[in-house]
Amino acid sequence: MHNKTIAELSQSLAQGAFSSVELTQAYLERIERFDGQINSYITVAADEALAAAKQADAQIKAGTAGILTGIPLAQKDIFCTNGIKTTCGSKMLDNFISPYDATVISHFKQAGAVMLGKTNMDEFAMGSSNETSFYGAVKNPWDLDAVPGGSSGGSAAVVAARLAPASTGTDTGGSIRQPAALCGITGLKPTYGRVSRYGMIAFASSLDQAGPMARTAEDCALMMNVMAGFDDKDSTSIAREVPDYSVTLNQSLAGLKIGLPKEYFAEGLDNDVAGAVQAAIEAYKKLGAKVVEISLPNTGLSVPAYYVVAPAECSSNLSRFDGVRFGYRCDNPKDLEDLYKRSRGEGFGAEVKRRIMVGAYVLSAGYYDAYYIKAQKARQLISQDFKRAFEKVDVIMGPTSPTVAFNLGEKIDDPITMYLSDAYTIATNLAGLPGLSVPCGFVGQRPVGLQIIGNYFDEARLLNVAHQYQQHTDWHARAPEAFR
Template sequence: MHNLTLAELSAGLGAGEFSSVEVTRHFLARIKRLDANYNSFITITEEQALAQAAVADQQRAAGSVPALCGVPIAHKDIFCTDGVRTSCGSKMLDNFVPPYSATVVENLAAAGVVVLGKTNMDEFAMGSSNETSYYGPVKNPWHTDCVPGGSSGGSAAAIAARLTPAATATDTGGSIRQPAALCGITGLKPTYGRVSRWGMIAFASSLDQGGPMARTAEDVALMLNQMAGFDNKDSTSIERDVPDYTANLNQDISGLTIGVPEEYFGEGLNPLTEQATRDALAELEKQGAKLKSISLPHSHLSVPAYYVIAPAEASANLSRFDGSRYGYRCENPADLRDMYMRSRSEAFGDEVKRRILIGAYCLSAGYYDAYYNKAMQVRRLIKEDFVSAFNDVDMIAGPTCPNPAFEFGAKGDDPVAMYLEDIYTIATNLAGLPGMSLPCGLVDDKPVGLQLIGNYFDEGRMLNVAHRYQQVSDWHSRCAPGID
């Protein structure tokens, strides 16, 4: 049952082959039995899940229900869940139980999904390896000595280990696409503003975007159908109709022009990853797509610009964690300053502190123009690169990451090496464009991903291309060794 996709589970529930309670029990049992190996969940919501499943079964018996009614999923622990601890992977929020739910959580609940639990993540979504979580690192099901990627590593690993058929995730600089690539699953970061950020704990507000992860493009489309939409509680969400993302999955892709940026195939790219990517592109060409070499000349500036803008926003976003209203407070503070300093020093991890310091520095008097303003200028140039590229091509494709999963601790001493793992994913966040990753091969028995970057609000066409590719490839349905 755990090998079924979301679409297949939905069909099985519809055909009465099994009940939601049975499916839910099955996945909960698997999580209990296997997750000690992966550490992909922070919180398991067994009781609530079974109650939701029972309700879903009743609703299904009573009449027509949404496609996802009764199927189990998991939420990244960055999405606030009413009455369920939401930690954001941090000691700071280890005791935080929100009295409200994220819009994404509510939208999915309205469709009748069952929530198995909350998945592990890098602390405050700051990391590319899931090593910064207060709850310990998540292990890559393909190779448990290796990282699953981050920051949505818990969601990606849980799906790869067949502990949940789908999960929510967020992406600020690659946090959906990179772990999806490293764990051999499919993940999509929508256009900025497509999915509400209400109730999603902020890292870098102008870059953060929630999105779905699952094994197939079809499942991702089913999830996105529920997650996307305008929300009047988020001023940056965009008022625009949500299409049915499953409607055109099978559409012919012949005649589609796919741009291949030369900058994404340069120095630093693992040759085997490159080969897998080029093979996948060739497959798309075989289906009638036209490949066209393009240039995104400011690509090399995306990592430096990102590591000014994201920490700058984070330095302000994380100021609210001050020990006074919720979350961690140090023992016996002597005075206000002591409470601020010790609460934050004791509850934030090193990477979070590093980014707060970088951000505060970049915004400080005398440095603002040289760092923040300059980075914002670069951001505009990067966006213009894409806008002009999309005058000539319908979509852009390349590798998701330069390398397959690396071992724990491999980049621990070198934050810059870690930051460079996001070199191909960051630019889309800076431009606000949608990006997705889908499995396209194995390098050293570890998955690698093909990245698709679409024009604004072109998620439907990206899912169409991904689905067509998945009709003629089986990377997405391969299972990590040792997983039955």
């Protein structure tokens, strides 16, 4: 049963082929058997999962079940889960039992989904390889020498290794799409404001957005139907009607206008990755799409601007971790300042400290205009590039990441090289646009992702465009040999 998609599992549960308890048990056994190899879960919530599965089975029997009732899912450990440890991949929160549920978690509970556990991630979602986690790196199920990408590395790995049918992720600069690409799965970052950020531990509040990670676009649509929507508890949530993302999946792509930004196929892109992406675009032409070359001239500004905006927001958001109300507190503080400094110094890892310091610097007196305002202006230029492009095209396509998964340890000592692995994903966050990564081939045994960027609130189209591709290709259906 572990090779079935959510859509297939839902049907099997409805038909009584197996129960949610049996399904959940099967996944818990797989986690027990395989997770030692890839370190993808921080917490496995076996008892809670089985109790929820039992309830789901009762609902299925009573005929009150929805599509996700009884479906086991993995949640990124950035979402607060009432009564269950929520670490955000940090020593700072190693002792944090959340006293409430994130809105995303409440939505899944209401839908009857079963939470298998909490997935490993880069500390406070800061990283592109999952190597900054306090709980150790996650390994890529396709090649245990490779990183899974990050920050939602555990969430991508559990889906690839069949240790959950699907998972959730969050994406501040590519943290859903890049690991989805590197692990050969499908991941969607929705429009900023589409999914509630309440209870999702904040990194950079004007960029953070949660989304689904699954094997297929169809499953991502089913999850989006539950995740998306206005939330009064999130001050930047968007009050706008949520469509049924499943009903448009089968629309024809005839006449679809695809923009290919020349900047996404320039220097820095691996040749074999380029080849796989080009082949995917040829496949779209056969489905009736038209391809237009476009330009996003300020693409080169996105990584520099991001490393001002994101650290600035992170330094402000992470000031709440002070050793007083929750989280790590140092031993024997000699005074209040010592309590703050050592709790934070000992509780945060190196990458988080780096970003907090960059943020504190760019926001400090005398530097604010030169860095923060300058970056916000760059952000405006990047956003205008997309506005102009979407006057001409329906979607934009290119590679999700410039290379396939790199080796564990290869980039961790060189932050700049690591940052550049998000060169094609960051601009979308700065503009607030939705983006999706879909598997489109391999280089050796490591997967390649095709990125599809849409206009604001055009998630339904992205899912439709990805689903049609998956009806004609089987990249998404492949499983790493060791985890079949």
